[in-house]
Amino acid sequence: MSWKSYIDELRKRERLAEKMGGEEPVARQRSRGKLTIRERVAFVADPGSFQEIGKISGRATYNDDQEMEDFLPANMVIGRAKIGGKSAVILGDDFTVRGGAADASIWQKMVMAEQMAHEYRLPLVRLVDGTGGGGSVKMFEKDPRTYIPETPGWNWVIDNMGEIPVVSLALGPCAGLGAGRVGASHYSVMVKDLSQVFVAGPPVARAIGEDVTKEELGGWKIQARNGTVDEAVETEGEAFEKVRQFLSYLPSSVHERAERTQPTDDPNRRDEKLIDIVPTDGRTPYKPRKIIDSCVDKGSFFEIGRYWGKSLVTGFARIDGFPVGIMAGDPFFLDGAWTADTCEKVIRHVDLCDTFHLPIIHFVDCPGFAVGVKHETAGVTRKGVRAMAAVYQAKVPTCAIVVRKAYGLAGSAMMNPSRTKWRYCWPSGDWGSLPMAGGIEAAYRKEISEADDPDAFLDQLYKKFEAIKSPFRTAEAFLAEDIIDPRDTRPKLVDFVHHADRVIEAGRKHKAFRP
Incomplete structure (x- = not known):
């Protein structure tokens, strides 16, 4: 007896995972000028280096014969890769599966990625495109109760800030936990007119009397200018290049020293x-x-x-x-x-x-x-x-x-x-x-006013203090x-x-x- 049928089933499930949210959601993603999560991972990782973890995790439905009828992958892709030759952990939201919302996620994937990066002292790159938080109120139809908020794995998010380089790219609307993950980084990048970062989106803002668009609420002109994010670029490709550049200056963790590269410039150069x-x-x-x-x-x-x-x-x-x-x-x-x-x-x-x-x-x-x-x-x-x-x-x-x-x-x-x-x-x-400028007049106001030639006296004072400084x-x-x-x-x-x-x-x- 062979296990080939199981391997065939594995490959089938992997192919389903690669379809992400399906043809229509993927088409919508691309129509907005956005790459899919799998395209993003392929761009940021060194060619052929990405090793995915939990690829076939998701939600499946079965018929009476216990055969799978449908499969929706989890809306987060995680794994290890090389970035600029350095080993790193990548985790990315899949906006094609319910907009990256938590009610379509398996939260353990995010926690595992954060924990793995910490324990194995690997830089962490987050590709954020979604809420990642409470999801839609429709979730109450499936689970009719509320809950006291918790953020599983946030201890790793915070601890990582003192251990490993953490980079977050905002690649779409990032609300709630998505926005929090962007902020909890050593370096963060937005793509102009493509990404937004906010605590809650326009519908919630309207509930408090602010009728704004996503861009007006959390576009790059707000978040890059107030320091919430560190950089704003024109394209996703530029964002991926910024990741490589940033990480090239840093060690993989605080337990190492940053690498000295082969010098290419004259140490004695005088400009x-x-x-x-x-x-x-x-x-x-x-x-x-x-x-x-x-x-x-x-x-x-x-x-x-x-x-x-x-x-x-x-x-x-x-x-x-x-x-x-x-x-x-x-x-x-x-x-x-x-x-x-x-x-x-x-x-x-x-x-x-x-x-x-x-x-x-x-x-x-x-x-x-x-x-x-x-x-x-x-x-x-x-x-x-x-x-x-x-x-x-x-x-x-x-x-x-x-x-x-x-x-x-x-x-x-x-x-x-x-x-x-x-x-x-x-x-x-x-x-x-x-500064002396202005201070001289204040300190010598009386003497200046009593001088026979106030302008000449003031000129002498300035010459004196110019020499002193x-x-x-x-x-x-x-x-x-x-x-x-x-x-x-x-x-x-x-x-x-x-x-x-x-x-x-x-x-x-x-x-x-x-x-």
């Missing part, structure tokens, strides 16, 4: 344009991304969070092949002042780098926390203190390049100054407890450790990352990444 990239008037803005690109390995800068907290640029890069975290003040936005959302961005990025052991390079240009009623209303004081706490709690080495301004509490949070200061200052550096005066007192030629920045950073590599250790931090 001549850095000598005059910062205007000498101290006011005209410059483009910090040009400074970053000049100092890191060519083409290696990967920006994160470009749509929000715009007074600070954050991302990853490589220096002589070593992955590093990047922070840079952007004077094009409030002169680089830290707003409430910029402070949240600082917290998120410093935590990310600290969790996965990436040294941080901070190109400093910060006139302090943003001032005014608008910013106080947004909670800049509390959030600013939290941002400072994140910087002080981080254990990874930080190198500060003081490009221009460093004022007040926010300016002091360029690094943890209680640790060895690895810091280089450009001649354009301008620092203090508060010279960075060389600060360096004389060893309060600025080194003033360097801006063109020497890259070689200095190469030296820094090699020394940082000596002291960075793998392992879980005492505090986990905060979603």
